[in-house]
Amino acid sequence: MTPTLHLRPPQTPPLTPPPSRVLRLAAAQFALLPQAAEAMALGMIVTDATRPENPIVYCNPGFERLTGYTSEETLGRNCRFLQGPDTDPNELARLRLAVREKCACSVVLRNYRKDRTSFWNALSVTPLADADGVVTHFVGVLHDITPMKELEAQFLQAQKMEVVGRLTGGVAHDFNNLLTVINGFTEAALDTLAADHPAAAMLAEVAAAGERAAGLTRQLLAFSRKGTGRRTRADLSATTSGCEGMIRRLIGAGVALVVRVGTSMGSVAVDPGRVEQIVMNLAINARDAMPAGGTLTISTLSADVPNGAPHHADVPPGRYAVLRVTDTGHGMDAATRARIFEPFFTTKPAGRGTGLGLSTVVEIVRGAGGHVRVESEPGRGTAFTVYLPQAIAAPTDPVPDSSGEYRMRGWEVVLVVDDDAPVRAVMCLALRARGYTVLEAADATEALVLARTHDGPIHLAISDVLVPTASGAALAGELRAARPGLRVLLVSGYSGETEIDEGPDAAFLAKPFTPAALATKVRAVLDRT
Template identity: 45%
Template sequence: MGDMKNDEASFVTTLNHAAADPFRLLVEAVKDYGIFMVDPAGNVSSWNTGAEKIKGYKAEEIIGQHISCFYTPEDVAAGKPQRGLQIALAKGSFEEEGLRLKKGGAPFWAIVTITHIHDSFGAHIGFANVTRDISERKQAEAMLRLRDQAIESFMQGVIITDPTLPDNPVVYVNDSFIRLTGYAREEVIGKNCRFLQGPETAPEAVDRVRSAIGAGQSCLLELLNYRKDGTSFWNTLSISPLYDTAGRLTHFVGVQTDTSPFKLLEQQLQQAQKMEAVGQLASGVAHDFNNLLTIISGYSELLLGMLPSHDPNRDVVKAISEAGERGAGLTRQLLSFGRKAVLEMKILDLNEVVREAEQLLRRMLGEDVLLTAVLDPNISQVKVDPSQLGQVLINLAVNARDAMPRGGILTIETANVELDEVYAAQHADCTPGRYVMLTVSDNGCGMSLKVQSHIFEPFFTTKEPGKGTGLGLATVYGIVKQSGGSINLYTEPDHGTTFKMYFPAVDEQSHPLPHHQRATQVAGGAETVLVVEDEDAVRAVAVRALQDQGYTVLDAESGKQALRRVEQHQSRIDLLVTDVVMPEMSGRELAETLCLQSPGLKVLYLSGYTDDAVIRHGILQAAVAFLQKPYTP
């Protein structure tokens, strides 16, 4: 008991000395740190202004209270207050960062240092506790972590450089930059960004970046960069300077947005617009061209019929006729490319078209090329024109044969495929859904990027002059597009070429569609034919050919004139041969009027226009007889 009294007396004496010490006055004046004494039992024995500011207690409220009131209930239950004192007693001091409680229970982050205090004789007399509120620092750290997480979660590549160092090296890249470029962090940190440039990076774009960096300014541009594996990608680059509080330039931040998918769509759109423009041009001249060819071919045939078999002029006329046929074929190709050809759509199995074309393709390819067909027996039906699809196979086979001058393998495949939204997003001419894929592949010489960019354009050819019209693949493109499908090319130099065509699958069962009625030769010459055509020369060919066959022919240059001729003739008209598109009254309107007057009147429609005009006039129907110009007698 006496020893305890002596200890208390010693502790009081020490505190009294401290109270008289000028150092105590300094401690009391400190406001940014909470400094207070704790007795050996853990009770608060002194309290400075800083402690009051940080924790909210006045001295008279807290002196005598145990320090556990500053801890969370969870920490108290875990014995943290007592353990801190024990460690300080054993080791001389204890420091901890953690949550503490203010008056009223509000938590705050603090760094707490507990120091063992002893008297001049070395006897333990208590602890000195120094508390610093670090809530703002913690909030700043949390905000920095949030920013780091946000930057790392960017889909865009982020790159930071330091212009205060020589060559403006990279000091930071995020994960998206690594995924986008294929480089590891250690491969780019400390290097200048020029490693992203390549042979096709525009010098003008590089100059803009350098000028902006040199002037410490922002910059936004699109440029072509290169990955570690050598492949290129388009990206929109935004560069922004960072300045410190003194206004000094410290860093540049670059944000890369991969625009390759959008660039691809943009290129596809530009290509489609270019193809559409040429297609419109082709279809625009088709009517006049077809009329001219009708005249050339028609009169050639008439002349051949008039000349004896031994006449030397027959060869000249035959040459004219053959030129007309070639012109007609060229027109058909142009219309196919421009998606304006008149198609006879039919629901069918693509495998049937391939099988029917196989024998012809084998003869055309020759013995040096092995033709292999890999056909899915369970493919869905499609709606296409079988003859036009056969033309697609022929044109692609010719292209493959020319790409394999020393022989090779041509493979034709069919399969059901499901194109998803991801694929559709990368191909502007495609929508998600069920398709039947037709693939034609060869192992020939392949194509360069430059050739690929022009491959479907009309009149583009890599063949020698006189060995190709440049319309083969353009025709393929047009037929596939007009059939509601899409076509994609996959090729590399020396690694062959693959064309993949996708046709929408249909649920209807395949069945043959009725063909258009064709005019048949009528025996004898007692029938009367009314020919209505607004082009005089074309009309003259038709009239002459029919008259040579013994028919009675009436002709008119317009629908209204035709009605007057019928009224004047006052006899039965057996057949109406009429152009579809004419001024004042269309061929369809004329036919309807005459059929009301003469039920059972047969009608044959003629047109040099494309399918748009023919469809608009309601001609492409199963029961309607239609003859496309150019034609021959």
């Protein structure tokens, strides 16, 4: 049942201006009033309230510029021709009531130009009366406030994403702890089984599902957090090459893959795992755009963008490492292109897409000071070009080992601090299986006691960023005071919790991780010089 609108007539001052004042102005030097109306930057119309349909009897050049309609096309018509499918019926009802009651009114309407593009119109309507006080005309002033409404929409979107970010951050730490346990013990169980064991295939499926869940969590965190949480660098070409095997498995046999990577491109100030996310999300998007098959081309190159470059108008000047992903798929129209980076926007069938892939890409790239360009037309495929500022030369992180089979052994003493017992058990199991001596602590207090009383060296401390009685960063400082030269590896299920500078004595590993990934990182930290 359609709800009934109960509208009250707007409360306005007496009809303005008073007839006596109009006569005085007309008798004086205000013959310039018509010229002023013609010169106004805002749109202006006058309607005849004495005739049916309230037709327009005057429109100024500002109205013609705003709407695209000429005076000849406008005069004699009711203002309804400016309305369209997204014009708010409630605002229209307010406007019509004011006209019936001969009152002034201000409304905001989505109106449509002659070319049917929309604009936000802040419309002010005022009645005009003759010498006897009878309303004979209405004056309408049209103000295009589209830029303000767009800023308002961006602000509302930012507020929505802040709420999503808080919700995501609130559950991410615990969720990633659970995934660390699931993925960790699954890998450990697989290591104990022969390849042809009946349970091996089932455990492999568990591991694959765990990795997919971890990937979804990373996507949620990538667009909801304000920063990456760590400052590190990656080689764009090496990381892209490292994704090739996984991409081939994902796109299937119907899509041809061409990978061309440049050399001597320097590094970019993005975590290698985030670079992988960019490459994989763009590749998956391209695959889904080619349901009947096609060609996916991924290339990297170095680019110097000068001032005023016509082909890079939206990219500031500088030196960039560039990733370009093109497909021969169905392409996109302008309306779709305008929305593809919105979180949760997807053109895929229900259940086939989260709408987070491209929003994740743009958030990572913007967080690194980069830019994303998209070129696409229906039936002509799509090209995404990602510009990442090249970083000052520095050692890059090793490319993550995507096989999951890399094993690093050691003999050193490692202190593991985590209040989540199953997560702590996974880490201890992984390290002991590779030859390390492991000390365990459930909170900062226990960790400091062990650091001060252990009879022998402690080479590395691994701590969650959030542990009872102290933060991981604060605990690291106290541990180093007790054990000068101690190296620290901080882990967390939500890397937005803290900013971490990786150096010779400190490093960061995001949860969820597998035993192999933990062992690889531990070995890398211990071997740093």
